[in-house]
Amino acid sequence: MFQEVIGRWRYIAVVLAMTTLCVCVPLAGSIQAQTDNAQALYDEPENENLAKPDPAKQHASTMDSALAQAQAKLAKMRGEMLFGALLPLTGDKSDLGKTAKSALMIAIEDIKKFLTDAGSKVTLRLLVEDTRSDPQTALDGIKRLASAGAHIVIGPCTDKAVDAVKPYADRNNIIVLSPSSTGPYLSQRGDNIFRLSPMDTYQAEALANLMLEQGKTVVVPIWEGDMYGDELVVHVKARFRERHGRVVPGVRYYPTRSEFGSYVDLLVQEIAKSPVRDKSKIAIYYAGSNDIAAIFNEAAKRPELNGYNWYGCDRTAFNEVLARNPSARDYAIKVNFVSPKYGEAEGDWYPAMESRIKNETGILPAAESIVSYDGLWVAFLSAVRAGGTGNVKTLKKALFPTSRQVYGVTGWMALNARGDRKSDWDFDFWRLGKENGSYFWEKFARYQFMPDIGKQLIINKPSS
Known part of the structure; x- marks a missing residue:
């Protein structure tokens, strides 16, 4: 039996000073180039007029201003605004796709009411293509949307799918607003890709800060050797070193592996290279997905691994394979395995939207789904500013100032110069718990970046 438990703990805040992040880590080949590309995000100037006064007043006044401007322009506009969507309605990402579609349909309803x-005499239409959780199908889908006249598309939802459609979108003047692509290697200036969830560089930052706050001085990684795992490990190491932590090279395994005993043996050898011996100061970090269950089953057989704390990634938070494997989930509790996940926003809007989508789909939506609602509002208001969806050059230019005006369900939607979510994001840290024979996921900590407050690490402590 599983249940999600939130609010069993009281918050104790540890406020971290905001710093400019700039680190170079020696790497080889393409990973180095991708890291250099994503690293520039940390160096973006902070003078994009993202205001920082009292949040309650600013949220209302900024959105009121954006909507008032839109009303004035709409009075002079006619015709149809056509938007496309590329969503994984079937396949292994279908929960994400179904909840994102629900969020988009709610946005369509709200925008039509606004019109x-x-x-206004402007009409609105949304065309949805099912990517089937497959990058090639996503490419086929964007071609069909383009043939139907859609110049701005919400989705696709994964890095691989965005990577697949990017060349076509760039060549054919189609704007892509992905609600959930987060890979740093896709962060580029001047292309047609815009992304609404915080990049994995921020996930790495959140992890490093939590590790260090918990007294860890050395990190030893083990990870799945694909683009996702490689990039996350690179950035976790960089963020950890940046705050004077030490790193051990760690263990990289190929994605096709199914037997992990030898890799866990290698992990033991890597831990032996640590410059410190105190187990309480060493963090074992895993970047990957479902393999964590098999790895934990192997680790549980090795007493020399007792006493270490493990940390995961957003693919291990709420991981069903882990949660339903009896020995692996017990080991996760034993080693206090904590994983980050793009978190819910502050305020009343988010839980109301979450509840509405869950009621309509039967699925608890992730933040990456809910942000689709905000994405369509950004697309619509940008189209109003640009005079419609037909002139892609003007529409693309309008996205940046419009995003800085929109305060949505997930917070400020401001985009940086690379078209990625700039600030106002949260990462919640989750761990498995057990009580009276029942297992559940509980929120352990939060790392948040709010433009009116700054960066905070909030660690939950049990009530006394």
């Missing part, structure tokens, strides 16, 4: 209240 009616404004007395």
Whole structure:
């Protein structure tokens, strides 16, 4: 039996000073180039007029201003605004796709009401293509949307799918707003890709800060050797070193592996290379997905691994393979395995939207789904600013100032110069718990970046 438990703990805040992040880590080949590309995100100037006064007043006044400007322009506009969506409605990412579609349909309903209240003669249409959780199908889908006249598309939802459609989108002047692509290697200036969830560089930053706050001085990684795992490990090491932590090279395994005993043996050898011996100061970090269950089953057989704390990634948070493997989930509790996940926003809007989508789909939506709602509002208001969806050059230019005006369900939607979510994001840290024979996921900590407050690490402590 599983249940999600939130609010069993009281918060104790540890406020971290905001710093400019700039680190170079010696790497080889393409990973180095991709890291250099993503690293520039940390060096973006912070003078993009993202205001930082009282949040309650600023949220209302900024959105009111954006909507008032839109109403004035809409009075002079006619015709149809056409938007496309590329969502994984079937396949292994279908929960994400179904909840994102629900969020988009709610946005369509709300935008149509706004148009009616404004007395506008503009009509709205959304075309949805199922990517089937497959990158090639996503490419086929964007071609069909383009043939139908869609110049701006919400989705696709994964890095691989975005990577697959990117060349076509760039060549054919199609704007892509992905609600959930986060890979640093896709962060580029001047292309047609815009992304609405925080990049994995921020996930790495959140992890490093939590490790260090918990007294870890050395990190030893073990990871799946694909683009996702390689990039996350690179950035976790960089963020950890940046705050004077030490790193051990760690263990990289190929994604096709199914037997992990030899890799766990290698992990033991890597831990032996640590410059410190105190187990309480060493963090074992895993970047990958479902393999964590098999790795934990192997680690549980090795008493020399007792006493270490493990940390995971956003693919191990709420991981069903781990949660349903009896020995692996017990080991996860034993080693206090903590994983980050793009978190819910502050305020009343988020839980209301979450509840509405869950009622409509039967699925608890992730933040990456809910942000689709905000993404369509950004797309719509940008189209109003640009005079419609037909002129892609003007529409693309309008996205940046419009995003800085929109405060949505997931917070400020401001984009940086590379078209990625700039600030106002949260990472919640989750761990498995057990009580009276029942297992559940509980929120352990939060790392957040709010433009009116700064960066905070909030660690939950049990009530006394």
